[in-house]
Amino acid sequence: MKYSPFFTSNTSVSIVMLKVLLALVPGIIVYVWAFGSGILVNLIIGSVVALLAEASVLQIRRRPVLPFLLDGSALVTAWLLALALPPLAPWWLIVVGIIFAIVIAKHLYGGLGQNPFNPAMIGYAVLLISFPAVMTLWPAPLSLTAAKLSFLDQWQYIFSRTLPIGVGMDAMSSATPLDYLKTQLTMSHSMEQIWQAPFFGHWAGKGGEMVAAAYLLGGLYLVQQKIISWHIPTAFLGTLALMAGLFHFINPGHFAPPTLHLFAGASMLCAFFIATDPVSGPTTPNGKLIFAAGIAVLTWLIRTYGGYPDGVAFAVLLMNICVPLIDAKTQPRVFGHNS
């Protein structure tokens, strides 16, 4: 009660982060419905490890632990990484990823607000490079698997890699649509043939496309709540669709249709939850457009020509490097100044 402004709006970092978590819930529900409850195990492990890691580092850095734990940023990182990993991956995968994200990518750079790279994507990239085999082993949608694993079965599989008698992992897993498409195209199968594979749904992978649609829904909620601005999702999805559409139009037998790019992989998650991370992204409106368009182009390139199944993580990290430059070059015109 000393200096103006004497009051402020009722907002806080915790509220912002809570709304982000809330916006992820529809996606998680659909995820469980489509692929089983394994993702929940990942989310739980991720959350616990993230909070423990955050608390320990804060303690070591002699920062107030509780307020920073409650800001919710560690949980957001944990959820984003958990959602990006294969749901039946061994338990240590997410543990390693989270510790890397929180301790190295976030706190070594100074903690909340200081990290130049998206922590969840750093965690993801490290895991993808170090453990490519487990990182590309995805479960098939439930509707396609003969054997259904109970929650306990999945829990057990994640922790001890043992399955109920008579169930093999190959019955449970499948390639992801983006991955499958790429390998099939190299074997010079036609797009129509490829599209016949059972795990393709309406626009992208069965199940996956529904999860993506739920992320879209949650993302729109964030835009409506003004937690994120429209710039990044619009520029990312727009550029990705444009790029994919253009190439698909030129050579439909060789390039995946835009709908697949939009609804497969981590596109929707990236558009509304990953690329929109405020800390590691640009702040100016034009900067956001450029940043998101850059991620889309890189994502498409990596998906189409790169060695990895999805390009989102690397695309985001590469664009993170450009943020200071983008911000500096896109300063808006100040009131009363000539351009």
Next chain:
Amino acid sequence: MNILAKIFNASNGVHPPEHKLESTSLPIQKVAVPERLVLPLRQHIGNMPKVLVKVGDSVLKGQLLAEANGTVSAAVHAPTSGTVVAIDEQVIPHPSGLPDMCITLRPDGQERWVAHDAMDYRSMDRVELLRRLRQSGIVGLGGATFPTHLKLSPKGTHPVVTLVLNGAECEPFITCDDLLMRERAEEIVLGAQIIQSLLGAVECFIGIEDNKPEAAAAMKAACEKSGFAAEVGIVPTLYPSGDARQLIRLLTGKEVPADGRSTDIGIQCFNVATAQSVYRFFAHGETAVSRIVTITGNVARPGNYEALLGTSVDDLLKAAGGDLPNTDGYIMGGPMMGFTLPSSAVPMTKAMNCVIASTPGLFPPPAMEMPCIRCAACADVCPVSLQPQELYWFSKSNNLEKALEYNLQDCIECGCCTYVCPSHIPLVQYYRYAKSESIAQERAQTAADQARVRNDNRLARIEREKQERAQRNALRTAKADTGGDADKQAAIQAAMERAKAQKEGVTPQNTENLSPAVQAEIAGIDALRGDMTSTAPTTETNS
């Protein structure tokens, strides 16, 4: 007759809780003449006026107590008849809490007016008219307190074509302009007509936020009644639409250049209360003796009170039924740009548009400051399109050069950024600090320059004295050796030549002729400082 003006693109801003209803249920109340009036000499931007009375003098209501001193200055008048009991330093309503010169008056309760007459501004000589206005004590009543006579005789190269009347009153809690427009719209409109004619302007826009429909209706009716072709512009309720530059953009679509004044684009802006004072001055010869102030917050009878200038805040609070339990301080102005009063004993000045009795409930202590998460919520609301998060970063790391490069000096300290920041960073404070720091640095730079000049002068003087000594010695030797041999003569000649040459070599070092440059620099810095204070909360901004 008067058309509803088109409103240009709403700019950025915030919409805090309005808290206007509390103080608009009662009509304007008159506050009784108090037992003591304290009149700060400096109630305006500019020079301290010259005191014309001494302790013990009896004065009449409206009598000139201190006359405007220099161009940028305003006069002070006796708000009522009585006796001058003191001329000394008293605590004034200023954020610094420092005392300043005041005239203290003991009213005699008679309210005897000095002779005052209506003036016909149409037939009056312009020079004489401005001279009278200069001694009228009328200043901008929106909080900026810039002397009105100066705004009526702008020096710019552009003719003023547009008059903008500011009735936006965008700050929460404040309603004095709202009530004034509801109750005295005709006087405002007549004042606007006088101002428009004095400026030679051809059009007038009246900007009112859409949360004041009664005021807008009253103003429209008054315009129609007096046949004044003003356009009433209903602007969206979005703080800080009452900032002069913001309002001008909303109403005319034009932007005042950042390094200029509105008159550079042919526009002059006046607060509605100022227009009313101008009317009272010409129609009744009344000088600035009273004003309307909103007393609100934690008081028994929040409302608008018309009081004599110099009435203490304590007396105003009493008139409003006194403050209720839990009051923990008093804010002058609105909650977005106001400041905490050093004490409730301070007098009401021309700048005082509102006093809020605050409680921890109304204005809770700020939450813990967290690191900036670069969410750009601040940038989204900044009315000047700055990047507050970058300015914060540069201010915090004391990188003033960068802060200025990112246009720190364009910040109007409106507080929108602080209002929305989820990390509860008191951003404006950082900017205020950085601004004062950069002024201090410039001052230090000037001081260093001056010191260097002084030192150069000193060295030059020492050198000159050395030369003179050498010459004197040479002369002495020459005298002693009158008629000596040619060798010696030559040596003396050489010594004198050397001394002369040296002296010539030194003279240009005498840096006296540098001082105009330094003076120019000082003038430049002073101008900058003036600019800064004028873009700071003191501009004709809110309300």
